[in-house]
Amino acid sequence: MANAPTTLLAEITHRCPLHCPYCSNPLAMVGAEQELTTADWKRVFAEARDLGVLQLGLSGGEPLARKDLEALAASAHEQGLYTTLVTSGIGLTRARAEALREAGLEHIQISIQDSDLEMADRIAGMRAAQQKVAAVAIVRELGFAFSINAVLHRANLDRVSDIIELAASWGADRLELANTQYYGWALQNRAALMPTAAQVAAAQDVADEAKRRYRGRMQIIYVLPDYHETYPKPCYGGWGNVYIVVTPDGRTLPCHGATEITTLAFDNVRDRSLAWIWEESSAFNAYRGDDWMKEPCRSCPRKAVDFGGCRCQAFALTADATNADPVCTLTPLRSIIDQAIQAAAPTDYRFRYLTVETRRP
Amino acid sequence: MTFTPSSVPTLWRLARLDFDRVRQQRVLLYPEGAVLLNDTGAAVLELCDGLRSVGDIAKILEDRYHCDVTADVVEYLSQLEEKELVRG
Numbered sequence: 179m180a181n182a183p184t185t186l187l188a189e190i191t192h193r194c195p196l197h198c199p200y201c202s203n204p205l206a207m208v209g210a211e212q213e214l215t216t217a218d219w220k221r222v223f224a225e226a227r228d229l230g231v232l233q234l235g236l237s238g239g240e241p242l243a244r245k246d247l248e249a250l251a252a253s254a255h256e257q258g259l260y261t262t263l264v265t266s267g268i269g270l271t272r273a274r275a276e277a278l279r280e281a282g283l284e285h286i287q288i289s290i291q292d293s294d295l296e297m298a299d300r301i302a303g304m305r306a307a308q309q310k311v312a313a314v315a316i317v318r319e320l321g322f323a324f325s326i327n328a329v330l331h332r333a334n335l336d337r338v339s340d341i342i343e344l345a346a347s348w349g350a351d352r353l354e355l356a357n358t359q360y361y362g363w364a365l366q367n368r369a370a371l372m373p374t375a376a377q378v379a380a381a382q383d384v385a386d387e388a389k390r391r392y393r394g395r396m397q398i399i400y401v402l403p404d405y406h407e408t409y410p411k412p413c414y415g416g417w418g419n420v421y422i423v424v425t426p427d428g429r430t431l432p433c434h435g436a437t438e439i440t441t442l443a444f445d446n447v448r449d450r451s452l453a454w455i456w457e458e459s460s461a462f463n464a465y466r467g468d469d470w471m472k473e474p475c476r477s478c479p480r481k482a483v484d485f486g487g488c489r490c491q492a493f494a495l496t497a498d499a500t501n502a503d504p505v506c507t508l509t510p511l512r513s514i515i516d517q518a519i520q521a522a523a524p525t526d527y528r529f530r531y532l533t534v535e536t537r538r539p
Numbered sequence: 540m541t542f543t544p545s546s547v548p549t550l551w552r553l554a555r556l557d558f559d560r561v562r563q564q565r566v567l568l569y570p571e572g573a574v575l576l577n578d579t580g581a582a583v584l585e586l587c588d589g590l591r592s593v594g595d596i597a598k599i600l601e602d603r604y605h606c607d608v609t610a611d612v613v614e615y616l617s618q619l620e621e622k623e624l625v626r627g
Contacts, residue, residue: 182561184573230561232573258557260568285553285570323553325570351553352570397551397623 180418180457180466182230186259187423187434190219190236190250193243195268197303198291199527200329200364200371203239204437208426216246218447220253222424225452227257231422234259239426242269248277255282262287264327267313268306275316286317287325287354293340297333303529314348325352330381330403331371332524338381342388346396353396355385357403360518361435363530365494372522378406405515409480410487410503417465417489422456430455432462435490439499465489470500474508542613542620544594546627548587554624556584569624579604583612587625 192207214222223234234254241247242265254261263278267288278286288310291298295307317324326345330338338355345353357378358364358371373381385400392398404411414421414433423431429444430452431437437444442461445454456462464470468481475486486492487503495504495514504511542548550556554569556576565581567574576584582603586596593616597609619625 185571228561230559232557232559232566232568233571260555260557260570260573262570284555287570323570393623394626 180462181420183226183422183456184231184415184420185233185235185422186223186226186231187235187237187421188219188222188250189238189423189425189434190214190241190247191239191243191426194238194240194266194530195243195304196240196266196306197529197531198301198329198363199303199367199529200331200358201530202359202362202364202434203530204362205366206437207239212427213244214424214426214428214447216249218428219250222447222452223250223254223257223259225447226422227259229453229456232260234261235264236261237264240266240268242274248274248281251278251283252281255284260284262325265289265313266302266306267310270313270316272316272320275320275322279320279322283322285323285325287327288313288317289327289329290341290344291328292334293337293344294334301333301527318349323351325354326350327354327356329356329358330373331358332373332377332522333371335373335377335381339384339388342384342392342398346392350396352399354399354401356399356401357381359401359404359435361438361490361494363528367527368518369521369523370525370527372405372519373403374522375406375519378403404488404491404505405519407505408507410484410491410505412484413465413486413488416485418456418462419466422452430459430461432465433488433490435488435494436461438490439493441493441499465499472500472502474506475502478508480508542593542616542627544592544597544609544613546593546616547589547591548593548596548616548620548625548627549589550584550587551624551626556581567619567624574619574622574624579611580615583615584619584625587616593627 192203262285264287291301298307299305328341360368389398418432423434428446428448444461445459475481489499492501492503493499502509504514557566559566565576597612600608616625
């Protein structure tokens with residue numbers, strides 16, 4: 179019997195004006211014509227709440243690309259979900275922000291690419307930084323609770339202190355400093371994004387100090403650069419244990435990176451109820467519990483802490499999702515990670531575009 | 540920080556109390572997280588209105604449960620303060 183899930187990430191669109199080379203969307207993206215309808219999403223939110231989901235992320239792509247975002251936020255609010263809008267801020271006009279507040283939206287997370295606006299625009303692949311500054315001003319003015327999110331990598335890690343001060347000067351309630359996780363587009367751009375060990379160590383010190391200094395004013399979440407750690411990051415609460423992701427076209431995943439596991443088949447909310455998918459589907463049951471584990475995970479006491487690490491990463495790097503996450507220094511697979519760290523080099527990025535067919539590797 | 544009887548605790552402005560009808564339990568919700576609450580935990584947090592002190596809250600609960608709860612209230616709020624969910 180599965181636990182009740184707590185969190186739903188609704189990737190309502192893959193459309194996005196930005197082209198970030200670390201985008202968490204898959205390489206093969208979904209076009210607007212394949213997206214779920216407003217009614218589909220409303221049903222998904224109601225089913226999620228009935229299943230025990232408490233947290234909703236309205237994400238993308240850029241969720242503001244959907245004209246029905248306000249209706250979706252209102253529906254989530256009616257269900258009592260604690261809803262976060264995960265946005266680049268591009269397209270967040272005052273009128274839309276007011277409508278979202280009216281709809282009951284509780285929390286907005288705005289991404290920034292860098293504290294250096296020119297560098298930020300280079301990473302975004304568009305003139306985005308000034309528009310983000312304007313979006314932050316609107317969010318503040320309307321009194322929204324808001325977070326700033328910055329993805330960290332070789333080109334901005336040395337400015338982590340500036341990024342923290344910028345978010346604090348904006349009055350952010352919360353700052354997520356997320357070292358790049360290498361999936362999808364980021365895996366394609368790994369050599370260019372990978373920081374040095376010295377950069378990682380320095381940034382960690384800066385973040386630790388800022389976390390103490392801003393305690394009680396701005397909560398700082400520091401997402402570790404897992405390649406530089408000794409043990410892997412835990413699979414998000416355990417596979418099929420707390421987390422559900424629904425993609426723009428309705429495929430339902432145990433993790434946003436799971437489409438990388440090409441041996442799994444994902445059921446669609448157009449065909450099945452969310453409850454059936456959660457309890458019965460082969461994808462959600464594939465790595466539940468620990469029966470699937472091989473050594474060194476099976477006999478390892480850390481399996482209760484990290485669940486063998488990330489299944490998506492194990493598959494992406496070893497073509498077998500039942501292997502230990504190669505980040506773990508207890509597995510000989512760790513050499514894959516060490517080689518990737520050594521292969522780091524400042525090269526050009528491959529930027530994300532929605533029409534990916536011509537740009538596949 | 541640790542709370543004292545004169546501290547005035549408030550919930551983080553990003554956190555809110557709710558009742559989860561699926562788990563039949565009170566919950567404290569905040570970005571990317573939830574704390575499932577037992578009845579006494581929920582009773583403490585419901586009284587954190589930014590006006591009452593820890594001492595006021597303990598007094599109300601003492602009248603309700605007929606035992607001295609000050610130390611428990613301080614301990615409980617301090618744990619949540621550690622997670623930055625309560626401020627004082």
